[in-house]
Amino acid sequence: MRKGILMVISGPAGAGKGTLADMLLRRDGGFAFSVSATTRAPRPSEVDGVHYHFLTEGAFARMEAEGDFLETATVHGHRYGTPLKPVMQMLNEGRDLLLDIDSQGARSVMNRLAECVTVFILPPSMAELERRLRERNTESESEIRRRLQNAYGEIARLGCYRYAVINDNLETAYKHLESIVAAERLNTVRYRPVIT
């Protein structure tokens, strides 16, 4: 039996990693969804254990101290984390998993699980990245500047990722992602067919 792929998709804000990750989860039946833990309050529509594992600050800190997270992040003062145990269980059962996380979380995963498949999504140009960030019309000018600065730093470290995909055309970028998934399903790190 094949072990599951832990696929990590990362890249600068505006490169389109979220959209590509959603497409992969929707179109490829082989991917399971990893439920994150968070200390923020549930929104009315959110169900504990389905959308997130909602934890108190204390419970989150205890799990973190015991190494029970694959990666953690702090966003707007709230803690987020990927619980390690269900991830390992699903991978051992041969389920592929997709994590759409920021570059800091991606590096934590690389350090914890060397077999993870890391994909860095790139914008076709910095001008196009800026255009996409402005088009969202949700961030202030200083926030856009900050995100562009971060993007330069992240792109400089793209060699830490196994694959680089330029998201110029969404369907072309998705096809590249599909090839990566198809190839990694044949990687002998996880797949040793038995011929009798």
Added chain:
Amino acid sequence: MRKGILMVISGPAGAGKGTLADMLLRRDGGFAFSVSATTRAPRPSEVDGVHYHFLTEGAFARMEAEGDFLETATVHGHRYGTPLKPVMQMLNEGRDLLLDIDSQGARSVMNRLAECVTVFILPPSMAELERRLRERNTESESEIRRRLQNAYGEIARLGCYRYAVINDNLETAYKHLESIVAAERLNTVRYRPVIT
């Protein structure tokens, strides 16, 4: 610019690696052909430097002693080898190269060039492998027995290869090979896109 892929296709006799390698060379415009050196005499239709570099025993031995071969093999008393310099030159120019070699040669290449992409082609079953070897009707019973024995040994070491492809249906196996090529063209080991 992207560096070229050195793709090594190997597998037991009868698994179909030669057919798959030919399909890739014909259908994928990105692959260049590496001209081997040999000590055997040219056949009437063969052109020196096109089909093979035809060398004397002495010239071959000198090149081997100086480490000028990526891999060598002895078949029916004749020497065969892949000259290293043109391979490195083509890879640096971004040409992808395909080597269809036996498992011994494949291991030499893995040791010399860790970045090579190794693919092991498997038969769907040992019974089918035996059927294919008999169907050729070119080998004696003892030769078929020997090849089947070798196949068991080779398959036991498939973990040395990066990818495993089962050749049950030829077009399906080719699609797998295509995905591997497409993914490896995005591998940051050889490909570092510059975004401006």
